[in-house]
Amino acid sequence: MKLLLGLTMIGQTLAFTTRSASVASKRIGSSLRMASSRPYLIGGNWKANGTVASVEKLVAEFNAAGPIPPNTDVVIGAPFIHIPMLLNTLRPDIKVAAQNSALTGTGAHTGEVCASQLKDLGLEWVILGHSERREGFGMAGEDSKLVADKTKLAIDEGLKVMFCIGEKKEEREAGTTMDVCAEQMAPLAEILSEDEWANVSIAYEPVWAIGTGLTATPEMAQETHANIRQWVAANVSQKVADAVQIQYGGSMNGGNAKALLAENDIDGGLIGGDHSSWSFSTSSTGPEHRSRHKKLLQFCTYMTIQRETRQRSVM
Ligand code: PGA
Numbered sequence: 001m002k003l004l005l006g007l008t009m010i011g012q013t014l015a016f017t018t019r020s021a022s023v024a025s026k027r028i029g030s031s032l033r034m035a036s037s038r039p040y041l042i043g044g045n046w047k048a049n050g051t052v053a054s055v056e057k058l059v060a061e062f063n064a065a066g067p068i069p070p071n072t073d074v075v076i077g078a079p080f081i082h083i084p085m086l087l088n089t090l091r092p093d094i095k096v097a098a099q100n101s102a103l104t105g106t107g108a109h110t111g112e113v114c115a116s117q118l119k120d121l122g123l124e125w126v127i128l129g130h131s132e133r134r135e136g137f138g139m140a141g142e143d144s145k146l147v148a149d150k151t152k153l154a155i156d157e158g159l160k161v162m163f164c165i166g167e168k169k170e171e172r173e174a175g176t177t178m179d180v181c182a183e184q185m186a187p188l189a190e191i192l193s194e195d196e197w198a199n200v201s202i203a204y205e206p207v208w209a210i211g212t213g214l215t216a217t218p219e220m221a222q223e224t225h226a227n228i229r230q231w232v233a234a235n236v237s238q239k240v241a242d243a244v245q246i247q248y249g250g251s252m253n254g255g256n257a258k259a260l261l262a263e264n265d266i267d268g269g270l271i272g273g274d275h276s277s278w279s280f281s282t283s284s285t286g287p288e289h290r291s292r293h294k295k296l297l298q299f300c301t302y303m304t305i306q307r308e309t310r311q312r313s314v315m
Contacts, residue, residue, distance in 0.1 A: 209250025
């Protein structure tokens with residue numbers, strides 16, 4: 001039954017992708033590359049959700065799930081307290097990320113967790129510059145220079161970074177989306193060497209789409225992703241622009257993922273989940289919980305198909 005469902009999804013996705021590719025090839029701002037040049041990166045962002053019991057159950061589900069497609073990385077961003085559990089019990093082909101790391105190294109910094117400590121624990125990834133942290137949720141938010149400095153330190157300590165950027169609703173409406181993204185990337189471009197960019201995945205997450213159920217259309221997301229890539233070409237190098245993964249985040253779900261992921265410059269997703277519908281804290285076996293898990297697995301299926309079939313078009 002599961003296999004049947006999988007094959008049906010694959011068939012539908014293939015049909016969709018063929019159409020999507022021909023539309024995308026007419027668009028401005030796409031880039032010419034081999035279809036397999038950038039691996040896909042699917043990130044999960046659990047935010048401040050979950051209990052020991054709910055994480056245990058979710059790990060068991062992931063561990064029992066099928067293989068992850070080749071050339072696809074799946075990384076779960078978990079609360080600090082659940083990271084050791086995940087490292088000890090989660091299948092090794094699903095990586096674990098922290099959702100923050102300190103601006104400093106170890107020392108008298110009560111409450112902080114340093115990049116070197118994350119590395120020491122065995123982590124490969126950290127999510128930095130998420131819009132919720134930039135905004136501050138009741139505390140002082142993080143500005144672009146601070147996020148860049150944290151990113152540089154994390155890379156220096158041997159971590160890879162999902163570097164989040166994105167505009168607010170009023171900024172999109174004012175037509176300043178790329179000004180905002182450029183302002184968020186510029187301090188990083190100043191301090192990273194070309195080689196260090198190999199440790200960065202840019203997560204483009206329009207703030208108005210995060211946790212709201214509003215998603216950028218594939219056309220809107222592709223346009224911004226292409227603009228971001230062009231900015232990287234102009235301000236870092238063409239080589240980095242061609243290689244850097246750009247994930248889309250913001251109410252990505254099982255229904256819209258295949259259209260978003262069919263776009264030439266969308267190299268994966270960062271998937272959170274509306275806190276109110278996230279059932280970790282209430283019922284770890286409830287329908288929403290299972291549906292979040294299913295979504296991640298669906299994304300993996302989409303990844304395989306999109307990578308094999310999508311056409312990159314000429315700039
Ligand atoms: P969302 O969150 O999928 O709930 O919109 C994405 C994120 O915050 O990274």
